[in-house]
Amino acid sequence: MGENFLALHVTSKCQLRCKHCYCRSYTHANAEMPLEIVRNLCEDFLSTEFPLREYGIILSGGEPLLYSRFEQLCNLVREFQGHVRLSTNGILIPKYIHIFERNDGIQVSIDGDRETHDSIRGKGSYDKAIKALECLKEHGIRHSIGFALCKLNFHCIDHIIELCKKYECTMLNVELYQPFKKTRLTVRFTEWLKAKEYVSKHVKTLVTCVETGCVAGIYGIAVTPDLNYWDCPRHQEIIGRYPQPIKEVLREPEDIMNPFDTCCKYMVW
Numbered sequence: 001m002g003e004n005f006l007a008l009h010v011t012s013k014c015q016l017r018c019k020h021c022y023c024r025s026y027t028h029a030n031a032e033m034p035l036e037i038v039r040n041l042c043e044d045f046l047s048t049e050f051p052l053r054e055y056g057i058i059l060s061g062g063e064p065l066l067y068s069r070f071e072q073l074c075n076l077v078r079e080f081q082g083h084v085r086l087s088t089n090g091i092l093i094p095k096y097i098h099i100f101e102r103n104d105g106i107q108v109s110i111d112g113d114r115e116t117h118d119s120i121r122g123k124g125s126y127d128k129a130i131k132a133l134e135c136l137k138e139h140g141i142r143h144s145i146g147f148a149l150c151k152l153n154f155h156c157i158d159h160i161i162e163l164c165k166k167y168e169c170t171m172l173n174v175e176l177y178q179p180f181k182k183t184r185l186t187v188r189f190t191e192w193l194k195a196k197e198y199v200s201k202h203v204k205t206l207v208t209c210v211e212t213g214c215v216a217g218i219y220g221i222a223v224t225p226d227l228n229y230w231d232c233p234r235h236q237e238i239i240g241r242y243p244q245p246i247k248e249v250l251r252e253p254e255d256i257m258n259p260f261d262t263c264c265k266y267m268v269w
């Protein structure tokens with residue numbers, strides 16, 4: 001069962017320059033979404049009729065913990081959904097640990113063992129991500145791992161499963177590496193499916209829209225720090241711009257697409 005999503009890319013700032021990052025189109029922009037606009041977007045999202053019953057607001061970026069008023073941002077999101085969900089590189093988790101609550105959902109990105117992760121995300125970033133997992137575990141805050149599977153880290157699947165067990169993660173989100181052109185980083189779609197099946201024997205994973213049919217711009221939207229509406233963080237087609245009401249830019253539920261026409265168009269089956 002999925003959910004309608006509002007992915008708020010609240011800042012373009014990030015400490016890292018990951019080799020695989022799909023947000024490079026705006027990381028040069030030095031843009032941040034004002035808090036008032038975050039409020040307006042959340043209100044608009046929650047009052048818009050979507051196909052599913054569950055609604056989810058997710059903070060991303062850039063690095064969401066680099067948002068200049070991060071504590072106020074979390075308080076605001078709690079007003080709407082009672083908890084905070086975000087994806088992070090983990091670097092600032094120890095600094096902000098007091099802000100998080102037990103029922104938040106903090107996904108720490110780990111893209112391999114130390115050597116592989118650091119080669120993708122930058123030297124020293126693995127140890128900081130592990131520290132974040134330790135800290136979240138110690139404070140009893142709900143956390144998971146996001147692992148973007150590509151050619152560079154295929155050999156690290158068992159390592160990531162072990163981390164999930166060791167740090168008591170609720171889930172392992174094995175993301176399919178999203179190419180924007182033909183690249184050597186891409187794994188075959190079927191290889192990714194097999195990897196997910198293997199992972200699911202050991203830890204909880206997610207069934208994603210990439211498997212069930214593309215819902216970009218149907219179940220939700222993403223908003224970039226410079227306030228464009230993307231149909232989804234993976235496909236990134238600009239379908240509108242703030243302050244357009246979300247309902248005006250949505251596609252119809254019967255328009256469910258084949259992911260191989262959208263985000264998977266550069267993938268090999």
Ligand SMILES: C[S@@+](CC[C@H](N)C(=O)[O-])C[C@H]1O[C@@H](n2cnc3c(N)ncnc32)[C@H](O)[C@@H]1O
Pocket residue numbers: 014020021022023060061062063064087088089107108109146147148175176177178179
């Ligand atoms: C863009 S990052 C932003 C949040 C935060 N800075 C982080 O590192 O998690 C959100 C998630 O998208 C994943 N991601 C980035 N580029 C990707 C790509 N090309 N394909 C699949 N996942 C990607 C990252 O690995 C991370 O788990």
